[in-house]
Amino acid sequence: xxITAIDTCVLKVPTPKPxxxxxxxxxxxxxxxxxxxxxxxxxxxxxxxxGGAEAVHTYLDTRLKPALIGEDPQLVERLWEKMYRxxxxxxxxxxxxxxxxALDIGLWDIAGKxxxxxxYKLWGAYSDRVAAxxxxxxxxxxxxxxxAEAEKYAAMGCRHYKMKIHHDDPRENAKRVAAVHKALGAxxxxxxxxxxxxxxxxxxxxxxxxxxFDLLWYEEPVLADDFDAYEEVSKTIKIPVAxxxxxxxxxxxxxLFDRKAVSFAMPDVCRACGFSETLRIGKLAAAxxxxxxxxxxxxxxxxxxxxxxxxxxxxxxxWAPPDLWEDLPQCKDGMFRIPDRPGHGMALxxxxxxxYRSR
Numbered sequence: 001x002x003i004t005a006i007d008t009c010v011l012k013v014p015t016p017k018p019x020x021x022x023x024x025x026x027x028x029x030x031x032x033x034x035x036x037x038x039x040x041x042x043x044x045x046x047x048x049x050x051g052g053a054e055a056v057h058t059y060l061d062t063r064l065k066p067a068l069i070g071e072d073p074q075l076v077e078r079l080w081e082k083m084y085r086x087x088x089x090x091x092x093x094x095x096x097x098x099x100x101x102a103l104d105i106g107l108w109d110i111a112g113k114x115x116x117x118x119x120y121k122l123w124g125a126y127s128d129r130v131a132a133x134x135x136x137x138x139x140x141x142x143x144x145x146x147x148a149e150a151e152k153y154a155a156m157g158c159r160h161y162k163m164k165i166h167h168d169d170p171r172e173n174a175k176r177v178a179a180v181h182k183a184l185g186a187x188x189x190x191x192x193x194x195x196x197x198x199x200x201x202x203x204x205x206x207x208x209x210x211x212x213f214d215l216l217w218y219e220e221p222v223l224a225d226d227f228d229a230y231e232e233v234s235k236t237i238k239i240p241v242a243x244x245x246x247x248x249x250x251x252x253x254x255x256l257f258d259r260k261a262v263s264f265a266m267p268d269v270c271r272a273c274g275f276s277e278t279l280r281i282g283k284l285a286a287a288x289x290x291x292x293x294x295x296x297x298x299x300x301x302x303x304x305x306x307x308x309x310x311x312x313x314x315x316x317x318x319w320a321p322p323d324l325w326e327d328l329p330q331c332k333d334g335m336f337r338i339p340d341r342p343g344h345g346m347a348l349x350x351x352x353x354x355x356y357r358s359r
Contacts, residue, residue, distance in 0.1 A: 003073050005034040006065045006103070010057050010359035011352070012050065015319050018145040022138040026319070027053035027358070029098065030348070031060060033106040035073055039113050042347060043106025045098040045270040046297060052095055057359060060099035063087055068103060073110045080104055080276045093248040097271050104274025105300065105344065112343035119344055120306035123279065129335045130302045132316035133191070133293075137163025137180070146176060147183045153316070154187045157334030160216060160313065162191040165206065174209040181213050191242070193219040200232050207237035217242040217264050230261035240264065245295035248272050250280045257288040264312070268295035269304065278304050286310040299329055300344045302336050324352050 011028040027050035033041040047053035112119045134153025150161045165173035203221040218239040222229040224246035234241045244266035256262045265285040267278045282292040291312040294301035298314040305311030326347045339345040
């Protein structure tokens with residue numbers, strides 16, 4: 001079997017309110033891998049708020065795509081290594097990591113289709129159901145928006161809800177958390193996301209004001225590059241730390257694990273060099289007693305969480321329009337049942353590319 005073509009494009013997809021108050025659209029870099037035996041694999045990367053999508057598309061098309069044409073798509077590990085070593089002067093993080101991720105996801109989709117098995121079963125399978133947490137709560141939301149979104153996810157059965165704490169005044173962040181905490185009561189436990197906005201002292205002050213809410217985790221407290229600061233925050237505050245959406249390889253996660261800087265690892269399959277590296281990160285996390293809670297992309301991240309014993313939650317951000325995907329997995333009683341379709345099981349809806357294509 002040989003790869004004969006890789007067709008790529010960028011989709012610009014609008015978001016619903018209240019998410020649109022912060023992010024009016026997201027972009028997806030899509031890669032469909034074709035073979036000489038007619039089997040195709042769908043790969044994609046999600047560029048939140050569209051940032052960098054065109055650069056990802058260009059790098060995928062001009063540097064990684066040529067490395068795969070003519071190769072056997074069944075050799076996923078070998079092709080991952082080949083792509084990782086294209087342009088050794090370009091680290092496979094950021095733009096290059098997104099591009100590699102899209103192609104690795106497409107290759108695994110082919111592997112699952114050839115095996116006639118869903119990926120989580122191909123990888124060993126721990127569970128066919130995965131718990132989800134509701135996620136959103138951006139700074140431009142009104143208090144009513146914030147509470148309504150949290151209650152929406154709770155009504156779907158989600159036992160956890162995550163919101164942002166982006167206000168310059170940590171007391172205002174605490175007030176917003178308190179309002180959601182009061183509205184949810186005992187129905188759901190909360191998490192907060194700093195999104196790399198504070199330094200060590202700022203996090204110590206902010207976390208102190210949130211201790212009373214029994215938060216499950218405190219996410220991305222400092223810049224992703226600052227491993228020493230992660231360690232200091234984790235050892236100082238009383239709330240478990242989560243991180244990983246902006247860490248791209250097992251070696252970056254090893255830095256966090258060796259420092260005991262995180263209790264929850266959050267690789268993003270569309271950033272962390274695809275399924276291949278995300279699985280490696282998940283297994284490395286298990287060796288350090290860290291739970292795996294992938295960032296976004298719940299529709300395919302469910303396969304990773306369902307395959308690993310330390311898989312904990314997927315992040316459920318209900319934003320996709322109904323005409324983007326065919327048969328998007330549904331959250332019922334706070335859980336996603338992993339589809340039994342071969343591969344990752346996702347397909348773009350008929351007409352989605354024509355409607356949303358921007359490049």
